[in-house]
Amino acid sequence: MLQIKKINVSVEGKPILSDINLELKTGEVVALMGPNGSGKSSLAYTLAGHPKYLVDKGKMFLDEKEITGLTPNERAILGLFLANQAPVAIPGLGIKSFLWQIYKKFESEKRMDLVKFRNWLDEEADKLQLKNGLLDRGLNDGFSGGERKKMEVLQMLVSKPKYIILDEIDSGLDVDALKIIALRVKRMVKDNKVGVLVITHYSRILKYLKADKVVIIEKGKVKEIGGMELVEKIEDKGFEEKK
Amino acid sequence: MSRFAPIKEENKKKKWEKSPYEYGFSSPEKYVFKSKRGLNEEVVRMISSMKSEDKKMRDFRLESYKIFLEKSMPTWGADLSTIDFNNIFYYVKAAKNEGKKWADVPKEIKDTYDKLGIPEAEKAYLGGVKAQYESEVIYGSLLKRLRDKGIIFCGMDEALAKYPDLVWSHFGKIVPKGDNKFAALNSAVWSGGSFIYVPKGVKVDLPLQAYFRINTQNMGQFERTLIIVDEGAFVHYVEGCTAPIYTTDSLHAAVVEIWIGKGARCRYTTIQNWSTNVYNLVTKRAWVEENGVMEWVDGNLGSKINMKYPSVILAGKGAHGEILSVAVAGKGQHQDAGGKCIHLAENTTSRIISKSISLNGGRSSYRGLIQMNKGAKNSRSKVVCDALILDKESRSDTYPTNKIMESEVTLEHEATVSKIGEEQLFYLMSRGFEEHEAEAMVVNGFIEPIVKELPMEYSVELNRLISLQMEGSVG
Numbered sequence: 001m002l003q004i005k006k007i008n009v010s011v012e013g014k015p016i017l018s019d020i021n022l023e024l025k026t027g028e029v030v031a032l033m034g035p036n037g038s039g040k041s042s043l044a045y046t047l048a049g050h051p052k053y054l055v056d057k058g059k060m061f062l063d064e065k066e067i068t069g070l071t072p073n074e075r076a077i078l079g080l081f082l083a084n085q086a087p088v089a090i091p092g093l094g095i096k097s098f099l100w101q102i103y104k105k106f107e108s109e110k111r112m113d114l115v116k117f118r119n120w121l122d123e124e125a126d127k128l129q130l131k132n133g134l135l136d137r138g139l140n141d142g143f144s145g146g147e148r149k150k151m152e153v154l155q156m157l158v159s160k161p162k163y164i165i166l167d168e169i170d171s172g173l174d175v176d177a178l179k180i181i182a183l184r185v186k187r188m189v190k191d192n193k194v195g196v197l198v199i200t201h202y203s204r205i206l207k208y209l210k211a212d213k214v215v216i217i218e219k220g221k222v223k224e225i226g227g228m229e230l231v232e233k234i235e236d237k238g239f240e241e242k243k
Numbered sequence: 244m245s246r247f248a249p250i251k252e253e254n255k256k257k258k259w260e261k262s263p264y265e266y267g268f269s270s271p272e273k274y275v276f277k278s279k280r281g282l283n284e285e286v287v288r289m290i291s292s293m294k295s296e297d298k299k300m301r302d303f304r305l306e307s308y309k310i311f312l313e314k315s316m317p318t319w320g321a322d323l324s325t326i327d328f329n330n331i332f333y334y335v336k337a338a339k340n341e342g343k344k345w346a347d348v349p350k351e352i353k354d355t356y357d358k359l360g361i362p363e364a365e366k367a368y369l370g371g372v373k374a375q376y377e378s379e380v381i382y383g384s385l386l387k388r389l390r391d392k393g394i395i396f397c398g399m400d401e402a403l404a405k406y407p408d409l410v411w412s413h414f415g416k417i418v419p420k421g422d423n424k425f426a427a428l429n430s431a432v433w434s435g436g437s438f439i440y441v442p443k444g445v446k447v448d449l450p451l452q453a454y455f456r457i458n459t460q461n462m463g464q465f466e467r468t469l470i471i472v473d474e475g476a477f478v479h480y481v482e483g484c485t486a487p488i489y490t491t492d493s494l495h496a497a498v499v500e501i502w503i504g505k506g507a508r509c510r511y512t513t514i515q516n517w518s519t520n521v522y523n524l525v526t527k528r529a530w531v532e533e534n535g536v537m538e539w540v541d542g543n544l545g546s547k548i549n550m551k552y553p554s555v556i557l558a559g560k561g562a563h564g565e566i567l568s569v570a571v572a573g574k575g576q577h578q579d580a581g582g583k584c585i586h587l588a589e590n591t592t593s594r595i596i597s598k599s600i601s602l603n604g605g606r607s608s609y610r611g612l613i614q615m616n617k618g619a620k621n622s623r624s625k626v627v628c629d630a631l632i633l634d635k636e637s638r639s640d641t642y643p644t645n646k647i648m649e650s651e652v653t654l655e656h657e658a659t660v661s662k663i664g665e666e667q668l669f670y671l672m673s674r675g676f677e678e679h680e681a682e683a684m685v686v687n688g689f690i691e692p693i694v695k696e697l698p699m700e701y702s703v704e705l706n707r708l709i710s711l712q713m714e715g716s717v718g
Contacts, residue, residue, distance in 0.1 A: 049673070072673040073675050073678075091691075093691075139690060155674060
């Protein structure tokens with residue numbers, strides 16, 4: 001279980017999250033929703049260990065191991081994966097060799113050899129409908145928004161995390177790409193019992209990836225917790241109406 | 244302390260203890276001959292007589308020594324004021340003869356090269372090898388099938404004795420003895436280095452490699468290399484250099500001259516990894532005839548102060564010159580590197596790509612010259628210099644010079660300076676990589692356009708060396 005207990009976070013001295021509690025079990029999908037600037041993405045960065053997000057109070061646990069204070073890589077090794085809202089480009093860093101290095105980090109037993117791995121990679125890239133030849137380029141270098149998001153999914157498949165945070169993965173995606181990504185994640189939940197925290201502004205991704213729990217935050221605080229009915233409410237009235 | 248969430252105390256210590264320079268070991272000093280410290284006319288004469296040279300070369304040396312004394316220290320580049328010419332050993336001979344088999348090489352020296360992996364590399368992918376230890380070449384080989392094609396690959400001293408006319412046809416003509424203070428010094432006290440001759444139309448399919456090693460403290464190594472690539476021929480020459488870590492400084496001042504005939508091509512790859520107590524002040528220049536091609540691939544990782552600007556003189560119509568330069572400046576290092584392209588003839592083209600990385604308070608500078616003489620019509624040149632700065636303590640500068648005396652030419656210049664962003668590091672770390680691994684990934688990506696030009700074995704080595712330097716840098 002991924003647990004956040006009474007966490008308070010600030011950026012450059014400015015408080016942005018207060019007293020947040022959240023739980024995510026394996027095999028569970030939790031939607032985290034809220035208006036712009038409510039602190040959704042801040043929570044994602046805090047969970048992953050971004051240096052700008054200072055934890056002033058509270059603790060975070062991954063399978064009962066405290067992760068507050070661990071470096072981002074230490075958290076990743078424990079099985080936490082953040083699919084970034086705006087993945088950066090690393091020119092010259094060949095994608096295939098990068099993914100191979102990730103794979104070697106996470107798969108110690110039953111490892112495929114390089115040839116098998118590459119074939120498997122090509123298949124997965126095909127399923128995600130990534131353009132041919134894209135994997136021969138530098139990481140995210142010159143990629144469109146949608147291609148970057150699909151690269152996040154590919155990295156996720158390679159590192160086989162226990163808990164995934166999808167930080168507005170639906171932003172800037174067309175309907176087809178959104179469906180492909182959502183269904184791929186859904187399969188990971190089913191096959192690998194991955195826990196998913198879906199951070200989103202809109203309900204459309206939740207059509208394909210049903211949430212077991214919906215958490216609404218506003219102004220850095222948990223406002224409401226419920227089921228999919230909350231999503232319908234938001235669809236009808238928007239966030240602002242709920243005040 | 245990491246910028247990212249605190250790193251455990253025990254991990255931190257381990258990182259600091261690791262020495263980033265793995266070739267810093269030294270071997271016992273056992274010498275056949277070692278000159279006294281310091282330089283005077285007697286030392287110059289002694290070197291000449293040790294080599295049983297004729298009057299012509301002896302006079303060349305003595306004239307050069309005079310020029311060396313007359314010339315003032317260059318002050319336009321890196322700080323050279325700390326070089327103490329009187330504290331240097333100018334000539335050290337470690338073995339009686341050049342071995343043709345590794346078994347002929349004295350054990351301590353052979354052990355050194357074993358540690359450096361040279362005999363292994365030779366077996367795997369090289370056409371020939373020269374190993375220079377201190378002042379002399381101590382080992383040399385060339386595949387029989389290459390010898391049979393008329394290729395000559397030998398030490399400079401041997402070449403001077405066996406092929407004096409061929410040597411003198413270009414020796415000291417591409418880099419004249421009065422070119423600069425350190426070229427004059429080299430011309431006076433030069434010893435060792437490679438001589439290569441590739442006959443007309445012969446293409447050498449495997450790289451020839453030279454490996455330079457300094458072992459003695461306060462050593463001065465002054466090898467002299469001359470490569471002649473005759474019409475339509477091709478050769479790829481690779482050199483590597485390392486030295487032990489001492490607390491006092493050594494000096495490496497080499498001269499490299501290359502002559503490229505009509506339609507011929509030469510690629511010269513350097514992976515300079517001297518220890519950080521070596522001054523590396525090297526003059527490298529190629530003369531290119533009609534439709535010839537010269538390519539310098541210059542990797543500078545080591546040394547305390549490095550001043551090196553491989554040059555091409557595009558003398559014949561349609562000649563092409565290319566300089567790909569990578570410099571990594573770490574703690575206490577100043578990498579002053581770049582390139583020069585001088586266009587003398589019509590339709591000549593050149594390209595300089597320079598990539599520098601500064602970290603841990605290191606300083607890198609790009610210094611370059613593009614000159615287009617009157618008559619170099621329709622010539623084109625492109626310069627790209629990119630700098631990557633890893634921390635606030637480090638520095639990068641660019642000093643480009645253009646001398647354009649012909650109007651019908653094209654010149655492009657692009658320069659970028661970037662820093663490794665926290666976002667890039669966070670992104671890679673959140674994929675499971677340590678901070679130093681993430682840094683190395685960004686850095687290796689940055690130099691990838693040049694690394695891909697290297698033969699596989701060397702690109703792997705260069706990436707590995709850079710990763711090693713990163714590993715020692717994060718604390």
